[in-house]
Amino acid sequence: GAGVSQSPSNKVTEKGKDVELRCDPISGHTALYWYRQSLGQGLEFLIYFQGNSAPDKSGLPSDRFSAERTGGSVSTLTIQRTQQEDSAVYLCASSLRGNTIYFGEGSWLTVV
Amino acid sequence: AQSVTQPDIHITVSEGASLELRCNYSYGATPYLFWYVQSPGQGLQLLLKYFSGDTLVQGIKGFEAEFKRSQSSFNLRKPSVHWSDAAEYFCAVGAGGGATNKLIFGTGTLLAVQP
Numbered sequence: 139g140a141g142v143s144q145s146p147s148n149k150v151t152e153k154g155k156d157v158e159l160r161c162d163p164i165s166g167h168t169a170l171y172w173y174r175q176s177l178g179q180g181l182e183f184l185i186y187f188q189g190n191s192a193p194d195k196s197g198l199p200s201d202r203f204s205a206e207r208t209g210g211s212v213s214t215l216t217i218q219r220t221q222q223e224d225s226a227v228y229l230c231a232s233s234l235r236g237n238t239i240y241f242g243e244g245s246w247l248t249v250v
Numbered sequence: 251a252q253s254v255t256q257p258d259i260h261i262t263v264s265e266g267a268s269l270e271l272r273c274n275y276s277y278g279a280t281p282y283l284f285w286y287v288q289s290p291g292q293g294l295q296l297l298l299k300y301f302s303g304d305t306l307v308q309g310i311k312g313f314e315a316e317f318k319r320s321q322s323s324f325n326l327r328k329p330s331v332h333w334s335d336a337a338e339y340f341c342a343v344g345a346g347g348g349a350t351n352k353l354i355f356g357t358g359t360l361l362a363v364q365p
Contacts, residue, residue: 180357
């Protein structure tokens with residue numbers, strides 16, 4: 139596609155439920171990233187995929203968070219047993235290795 | 251560890267006035283530096299980037315930034331601000347062994363523009 143596409147754009151979920159956030163990167167981009175932006179905070183790195191290499195999961199805040207990337211393209215970020223502190227904007231981005239990172243518009247998650 | 255500091259949380263300038271947004275970084279090697287802008291309800295848009303070479307880099311929308319190694323800074327400037335520049339601005343450093351393997355962001359500077 140023309141840009142990084144994320145869905146859903148908005149999600150309200152009850153505490154304790156699981157959520158899945160989807161990212162469709164720019165066609166041909168080998169690198170895919172997930173970031174989290176909380177109110178009043180900067181952007182927090184979560185996870186990075188590059189081609190067939192093992193992902194860099196060093197930013198995942200707890201074992202309730204996981205992500206996968208199928209076929210080197212679409213990625214899903216899963217949050218299990220959501221907590222109120224998980225409320226944030228989850229941003230996906232993609233790039234060709236070593237080049238400019240392009241961001242999607244984000245998925246706004248609210249846990250009530 | 252790599253880090254980015256944006257000391258100004260919120261700045262207000264008058265339309266037509268000049269602008270400088272501060273960014274300081276901590277990184278052991280030659281940094282890859284970026285400025286992104288985020289308008290309300292929008293994703294992040296790259297304004298400019300520094301990888302190497304000329305320390306004064308030009309970006310989109312009339313912005314420029316200067317890399318100063320001695321000061322570990324990469325300040326963003328614009329000579330004349332437009333009302334449409336009101337947004338949040340993020341400085342970032344590329345970490346993780348490659349230019350864009352992992353970006354470490356500052357906490358952002360929110361710019362308001364007065365008529």
